[in-house]
Amino acid sequence: MKGLAWYYVTRLGVVAVWLFIATIGGLPLWANVLPAAAMTAYFLWLPRSGYYVVREDQPLAPMRRDERTQLISNRAATWAFIAETVLLGLGVVWSALSGRGELGAVLGFVLAAGSFAYLVAHAWLARRG
Numbered sequence: 644m645k646g647l648a649w650y651y652v653t654r655l656g657v658v659a660v661w662l663f664i665a666t667i668g669g670l671p672l673w674a675n676v677l678p679a680a681a682m683t684a685y686f687l688w689l690p691r692s693g694y695y696v697v698r699e700d701q702p703l704a705p706m707r708r709d710e711r712t713q714l715i716s717n718r719a720a721t722w723a724f725i726a727e728t729v730l731l732g733l734g735v736v737w738s739a740l741s742g743r744g745e746l747g748a749v750l751g752f753v754l755a756a757g758s759f760a761y762l763v764a765h766a767w768l769a770r771r772g
Contacts, residue, residue, distance in 0.1 A: 646699045647690055653703065654686035694769065712769075719764035727757035 658679050665675040690697050694715075695706035708716065734749030 647697070647705055649703050650690065650705050651686070655683070658682050658686075715765060715768045718768055719761050722764040723757045723761035726760040727753055730756050 661682060662675055662679050665678070689695070690706060694712050695708055698705050698707060730753045731750075734753055735746070738746045738749055
């Protein structure tokens with residue numbers, strides 16, 4: 644296989660694993676398909692995004708980051724970790740005070756919010772130049 648073919652095959656494997664785990668986890672069909680479609684679109688867009696240097700001579704790991712993009716990713720991950728920590732603390736307090744015991748839903752929200760915070764921070768830091 645040449646170029647980015649192995650990259651796409653391995654990323655489709657990641658999507659397949661997601662679909663399998665989500666299906667055996669009992670998620671409804673729309674909750675399986677929407678994230679899988681989003682992941683597929685993201686994996687297709689990523690080599691063309693300009694965030695990475697694409698080296699087609701290395702089929703299993705073709706994308707490399709330079710120092711600037713590594714710094715952006717590290718800062719975005721730090722911001723996402725801070726957001727998740729704050730939200731997790733608030734969620735635990737809310738769950739304890741409300742007496743509802745919905746900590747699982749809170750954790751799902753915290754993980755989704757952390758992922759969103761990472762993507763927003765990454766995009767904002769990358770556009771700043």
